[in-house]
Amino acid sequence: MLRWILGGREAQSSVEKSPVLCIGEEQPKNRFTELQVLKGHFDIVRFLVQIDDFRFASAGDDGLVLVWSIETGERLQELRGHSQQITAITTFACSDGVTSLLTASSDRSLSLWDPGTGNRVRTISDLQSSVKCLLVSERLRVWVSGGEELCVWDKDFQLLCHRQKHSDTGITALVELPKNCIAAAVDKEIVIYSLTVSADPSVSVTETRRCSEHHDQIRALININDGMFASGSHAGELILWDSTNFSNLAYEHILWEESHPSCQTEIKLAAPKPSEMSIQHLTTNGRLILAAVGSGLYVYDVASKAVVAYRKAAHDSNVLHTMLLSDSELMSCSEDGSVRMWEIQDLPLAAEPASAGFFGMWTFGRSSKQPGPQQKKVLEIPNLRTLELTGDLIGHSGAVQMFLSFGEKGLVTCSTDHLLILWRDGERQSRLRSQALFQKLEQNGGL
Amino acid sequence: MTACASSHVSLSNNTMIGSPDVVAFTKEDDYGQATPEALDLPEEFSIPLHPLADSNPWAKTSYAKFTKDFILISEFSEQVGPQPLLTIPNDPKVCGTFDLNYFSLRIMSVDYQASFVGHPPGSGYPRLSFVEDSRVVLGDSKEGAFAYVHHFTLYDLEARGFVRPFCMAYVAADEKKIMLQFQELSLRFSQASECLKAGNRRAFAKELQRKLQDLEYTHSVLQREEGLQREAGPQCVYSAHTVEKANELANVEKSIYEHRDLLKQISAYHRHPRRDPHAASCQKCMSECLRECEELLDKYAKLANPLGYSERVSKGKSQLDDDGGEEEADEDDDEAIKRRPSYTPQLIKAKSAKCFDKRLKNLRELCEETFHEATVELLKETERSFRGDLCYLYTQRLDKALHRKQKIVNFLFEEDLDDNVDDEAETLRPFCAVNHAADNYMHLNPPHIVLGSEALELDGLKPQGAPDPACETTTTQELRLLGIHLDSSPSDQTLETQESSEGTKSFSSDKSGTDQAEKQESLASINTEGPDPDSDLTPEPDQNAYPERESSSEDMETTAGEDDCDTGQDQTPVSLLEVVSELEARNGDERELAAGSELLVPMDTACCMAQEGFLYEAADPDAVLCLGPNSNLIPSQTPVVNQEPHAMHPIQDEYTVGSPSSEGPATGLELPVGILGDAVSRTSMEDGSDCTMSTSTGSDRAASPLGYGGSVTLRQRKKAGQGALRFVRQYSFAMQALWCLLSGRTLVVLGADEGRVRRLVSALALFVPNPGKSGDRVQPWLSCPFTLTDLHRWKLIGLQRVASPAGSSVLYSLSRYSRYISILDADMKTLRCPQYRGQLLANMADHRTYIRRGSTYFLHLQSALCRLAAKAFLFTFTHHLHLPVSPTEGPEAVEARRRCFLQEQLGLDEEDSQILLYLSRLITQRYLQAANSNCCAAGPCFSFNYITSVLYKI
Known part of the structure; x- marks a missing residue:
């Protein structure tokens, strides 16, 4: 081991063959050359939510909600009130243009906060069950909480409607559909509710449809555009649905190996296998869908209903969150503690998807889980492009739960190591600092 | 035998005048009036040129009979004449064969107010003289000794005119050193003098209290006797005995009035306008003393009741009542005094014998213990800070001044002297050497004072026009009297005129003084420091312990110097090297925080002289030797200023106005702040610091291991x-x-x-x-x-x-x-x-370097790093390298310009530029942080680059 760390190059050859991707230290396209560690949480930080152009909030298992400034990294507010972990957080635009924060916690309470003052504006406690997801509908001027039961609330925290639970798992995800409909992911099914707002401020919820085409638990549910929404399941199924008639538009079953559907049920019991194809997270920009599948990434083109690019072993461990920065750039974070930036590139002639850099020996980890060939599919699909790693951010010592991009202002990541890290463009920061310097110089009237 | 050469103040005049003529150094002299030329260096950076005649800077010291500078405290005793009391350092080696008795005679013979008598005509009561200190430079060319002499007086109830003249002298072999350091010396010694005087006033008040108690007691006894007599004897017969008793009673009463009046006078002390700009004394000491005096005044006004002065007292009482019902407390105090077992009043004989066998108080008794200690510490520090020859002091100060100018980049590679800001405030602030947190035990009535401290402190700060109402009625009259008295008193003339007149007067007093001194020389040599006969009022520490402890500490402190003394035996001049190495050895650990690069300068000279290894190795064992005792001493030595900053403002302003330092020779060159200044600034930074804290910081410093993690010496x-x-x-x-x-x-x-x-x-x-x-x-x-x-x-x-x-x-x-x-x-x-391919560091990290010695390499590094810092400074503060010059310009143009600047003007390639960028970033961050310290709420940023690493092997 000791020899290994600095001992000559002879050690490299063995490590170099690791299938795990490593870009090495030369990352010219990585502009995040400055980081700031934000401390404040005492437990896993799971959620990040943008409040406005310069503020964001973080929440996690310690029940704390902290409001930060993206520019200075200062902690602006500390929202204390929840006694248990935060299960859902979302922003809530009030009528007067002020953005509030809506949080749900395992202590079976819901709170509305003013992030400017840190005040808990409203709170509802003693719910029958804890809320797992929140959906704010600007159009209907209501918000919906989902858990074992589905509740519809108005802006003043008045309960408008209430529906009992359907299954043990309860609602895990909610999306808003056109025509006053809501899609809720309940175990293996997607339940469509339609909300009818009557003249008096009461709302009734009726279940209109149940789509049960997934074979496993639904993990992710997103809106693609006005006409479509998508869901991903634990078994790696990606289904596109029509938003109006709720019909199945496309079904993609992501299987990395030439796997045998027959053995899937067995594997499900036998641990890590299914998680390797579980769809953890879905994002879209309307044209592309990015799915985090196990430790891999999968880009699906909505128009052509086909896979455009994929990377099976994008990370050393499960991908937890992803984002499409543009049509060609994407970002992902994983349990392995890193954030990686990718570019969708046209396939070069050589088939080698990524070089396991010269300094591959420096990458440790829970690696080598997936030995074996990986190019087979590449050859099968002619118009496939590659996902090229352009940079990675290493800083957290635990799984990176989520990240939030503020464009050129930077990127925030949160992790199980209780920390948030603010990644910024060093050049831009140094320019800003210089500006501040000369400003101050002017104020001081010289040195 | 006596050729006491006066030294004239002007720089150019370095000839000795062979008459025993003394001219005081004053600010009116042409010394500070050199008109600055526009093209010259700023004054603080220029070293005054030595006249050509003095090509050998050590030539003068050859005939001095002492090896290094020292401080001498002498007194003009009314019994034995001039006598030395104390030298600092208190080591016989320092003075060598130098005759302290003779020198004391010299310096005390110019005493300017010895002839002052207690009873000025026209006033009923004896007057206390309020005398400003005088500062004189004296020279004795035969002895090769020159001295800055600071005269001051202390009050003593038993002394003639209630005044005891003292002086402190800084004795050096180099006349120029004294002349050029006059301002600093004056400031330092003024501080010491103020400290002593503050203590003295308290002690004096206490003594008065005791005396008054005695008198009251005597009075009551006499009254009782008289009453008995009256009852016993027939009404109309006045025997001689009765008459005598009546006279005695009258005498005692008179004496009581006199002493009460003295008490009033001493409490009015602070109201005197001070002519002396250096004499700004500590407000806290002052107000405390004032408070005590006033309390005593009240007390004795009350006790005087049986004498038939009830009218006045009731007036005072009603005043008190109006003032907020403090009467209750006073009554309690009265009782406390009456009950106090520690002092039993003694019967006073009708004629107190003023004879020579009476023992006079020593300096320690005259000032309170704490103040005496503080003063000695202050003087020790003064002695330390003036060690080394003029050249050394100048370079040290230059270094400091330069340091101050470079605040923006200093932090990069030099030790951060954070005292810069405090430093400047330090000289403007009235100084108090006393550890106020520790002196609670000195109060006469501790609980009362503590309770009322804040209000009373405010009182003390009130401007002259609005005196404390509590004492107004009782003292207004006296004040007026005093005012008149002061105006007409010769002692209150301006310093300059007074001293010039004293200069002429000193002819006669000199001669007479000499005779007297010769007569009593044998007496003088016997140091009359017996045990204190009546030290029962205040719990004073063991008298005998003090000299021992002091001498032992001095021994230890000078251990490091002994080797040097040995090498420099036979009156050979102390070379710069020796001084330097000694200083280093001694100060290295003491001045961890302050010294740093200041001491580099002498090291430089050592290198130039190519004395291989001398400096470096010689310093080692000494330093080790002196480290232990010194560090043990530090906690007890560290004085603390425990003052509210806002409370200091009034006096500070006053002080600034009258300060002559703007005309002084060393404008901008503040006093070298060594350990003392550090301790003060450090502790004053932490508000509400107390004694325990200062000791803990001291011990922390002492305990910090040599090296890793601790501060870098x-x-x-x-x-x-x-x-x-x-x-x-x-x-x-x-x-x-x-x-x-x-x-x-x-x-x-x-x-x-x-x-x-x-x-x-x-x-x-x-x-x-x-x-x-x-x-x-x-x-x-x-x-x-x-x-x-x-x-x-x-x-x-x-x-x-x-x-x-x-x-x-x-x-x-x-x-x-x-x-x-x-x-x-x-x-x-x-x-x-x-990979690094640059050229910038080739000079610094050349493994074929010809440099052999660590200290040389260190200096080489310092200069190289300093150059780097200068470049970084230039880069950081050049506007167009960071910001667009026109609105149309994009960031790319700026980037290109920056690159061009780095590459072509500074000649740095990619990797070298990174060094500069990093340094520049540090400078920027520091500069931005300086003002808004709240930004540290957010964590620091950490920048890096994505560059491939390679493996280097030997």
Whole structure:
């Protein structure tokens, strides 16, 4: 081991063959050359939510909600009130243009906060069950909480409607559909509710449809555009649905190996296998869908209903969150503690998807889980492009739960190591600092 | 035999005048009036040129009978004439064969107010004289001694005119040194004098109290006797005895009035306008003293009731009542006084014998213990700060002044003298050497004072126009009287006129004084420091313990110097080298925080003289020797200023107005602040500091291990210089390692052997920019895995290599954060870091360097790093390199311009530019942080680059 760390190059050859991707230290396209560690949480930080152009909030298992400034990294507010972990957080635009924060916690309470003052504006406690997801509908001027039961609330925290639970798992995800409909992911099914707002401020919820085409638990549910929404399941199924008639538009079953559907049920019991194809997270920009599948990434083109690019072993461990920065750039974070930036590139002639850099020996980890060939599919699909790693951010010592991009202002990541890290463009920061310097110089009237 | 040469003040005039003529140094002299020329260097940077005749700077010292400068405290005793009391340092070696008695005679013979008598005509009661200090420079060319002499008077109830003249003298062999340091000397000695006088006033008040108690007691006894007599004897018969008793009673009453009046006078002391700009005394001491006096006044006004002065007292009482019902407390105090068992009033004989066998109080008794201690400490510090010859002092001050000018970049590679800001305030602020937190026990009535302290303190600060209402009625009249008295009193003339007149007067007094002194020379040599007969009022520490302790501490303190004294025997002049090495040895550890690079200058001279190894090696054992005792002494020595900053404002302003320092020779050159100044500034920074805190900081400093993690002393830095040189010579990739450190990439020194790793780290620590106040950016030895925040906090880490499960997690962190760090493997002698191809560091890290000595290399480094810092400064503050010059210009144009500047004007290539960019970033951050300190709420930023590393081997 000791020899290994600095001992000559002879050690490299063995490590170099690791299938795990490593870009090495030369990352010219990585502009995040400055980081700031934000401390404040005492437990896993799971959620990040943008409040406005310069503020964001973080929440996690310690029940704390902290409001930060993206520019200075200062902690602006500390929202204390929840006694248990935060299960859902979302922003809530009030009528007067002020953005509030809506949080749900395992202590079976819901709170509305003013992030400017840190005040808990409203709170509802003693719910029958804890809320797992929140959906704010600007159009209907209501918000919906989902858990074992589905509740519809108005802006003043008045309960408008209430529906009992359907299954043990309860609602895990909610999306808003056109025509006053809501899609809720309940175990293996997607339940469509339609909300009818009557003249008096009461709302009734009726279940209109149940789509049960997934074979496993639904993990992710997103809106693609006005006409479509998508869901991903634990078994790696990606289904596109029509938003109006709720019909199945496309079904993609992501299987990395030439796997045998027959053995899937067995594997499900036998641990890590299914998680390797579980769809953890879905994002879209309307044209592309990015799915985090196990430790891999999968880009699906909505128009052509086909896979455009994929990377099976994008990370050393499960991908937890992803984002499409543009049509060609994407970002992902994983349990392995890193954030990686990718570019969708046209396939070069050589088939080698990524070089396991010269300094591959420096990458440790829970690696080598997936030995074996990986190019087979590449050859099968002619118009496939590659996902090229352009940079990675290493800083957290635990799984990176989520990240939030503020464009050129930077990127925030949160992790199980209780920390948030603010990644910024060093050049831009140094320019800003210089500006501040000369400003101050002017104020001081010289040195 | 006596050819006391007066020394004239002007710089150009260095001839001795052979008459016993004394001219005081005053600010009216032409000394400070050299018109500054526009093209000259700022005054603080120029060294006054020596006249050509003085080509050998040590020539003069050859005939002095003492080896180094010392401070002498003398008194003009009314019994034995002039006599020396104390020298600082209190070591017979210092004075050598120099005749202190004779010199005391010399300096006391110019005493300017010895003839003052207690009873001025026209006033009923004896008057206290309020005399300003005088400052004189004296020379004795035969003895080769020159002295700055500071005369002052202390009050003593038993003395003639209630006044005892004293003087403090700074004795040096170099006349010029005294003349050029006059301002600083004057300031320092004024502080000491004020301190003594403050203590003296308290002691005097206490003495008066005792005396008044005695008198009251005597009075009551006499009254009783008279009453008995009256009852016993027939009504109309007045025997001689009765008459005598009546006279005695009348005498006692008169005496009571007199003493009460004295008490009033002493309490009015602070109302006197001070002519002396240096005489701004500590407000707290002043107000405390005032408070006590007023309390005593009240008390004795009340006790005087049976004498038939009830009218006045009731007036005072009603005043008190109006004032907020403090009467209750006073009654309690009265009772407390009556009940006080410690002092039983004594019957006073009708005629108190004023004869020569009466023992006079010594200096320690005249001033209170605390004040005396504080003054001695202050003087010790003064002596320390004036050590070395003029040249040394000047370079030291130059260095300091330059330091102050470079605040913006200093922090990068030089030790951060954070006292800069405080320093300037220090000289403007009235100084108090007394540790106020510790002096609670001195109060006459502790509980009362503590309770009322704040209100009363405010009272003390009130302007003259609005005196304390409590004492107004009782003292207004006296004040008026005093005012008249002061106006007409010769002692209250302006300092200049008074001293010039004294100069002429001193002819006669000189001669008569000489005779007297000769007569009593034998007497004078016997130091009359017996045990205190009536030390029962206040719990004073053991008298005998003091001289012993002092001498022992002095012994220890001068241990380091002894070798030097031996080498410099037979009255040979003390060479600069010796002084320097001695200073270093002594001060190295004392001045950890302050000294730093100041002491580099003498080291430079040592190098120039090419005395191989002399300086470096000679300093070592001495330093070790003196470290222990000194560090033990520090806690007790550290005085603390415990004052509310806002409370100081009025006096500060006053002080500033009258300050002549703006015309002084060393404008901008403040007093060298050594350990004392440090302690003061440090503790005053932490508000509400108290005694325990100061001792704890002191002991912390003493306990801090030599080296790693603690603050970096000069000696350590020199040692580090040696280590760095060795590193540079041994490791062919030293340049790359240095580049890592200078460009802000954390360097991890990995090794199994702790000693080797620590050595490497302490050598490399020299290259860490902005190492922090106590090197906190360096972690010399770490045996657990580090985190990302550690990487930012520490720029140089010594990491233990262990072959265990724990070790593997260390290695995991190493590999995980490998992009942010460079790894120097001390065992394998490899370095893994980005490639460096620049030229900038070739000069610094040339493994074929001809430099052989660590200290030389250290200086070489300092200059190279200083150049770097200067470039970084230029780069940081050049506007067009960072911001567009026109609105149409984009960031690319600015970027290009910056690149061009770095490459073409500074001649730096890519990697060298990174050093500059990093330094510039540090400067920017520091500059921005300076004002808004609240931004530290957010964590610091950590920048890095994505560059491939390569492995270097030897």
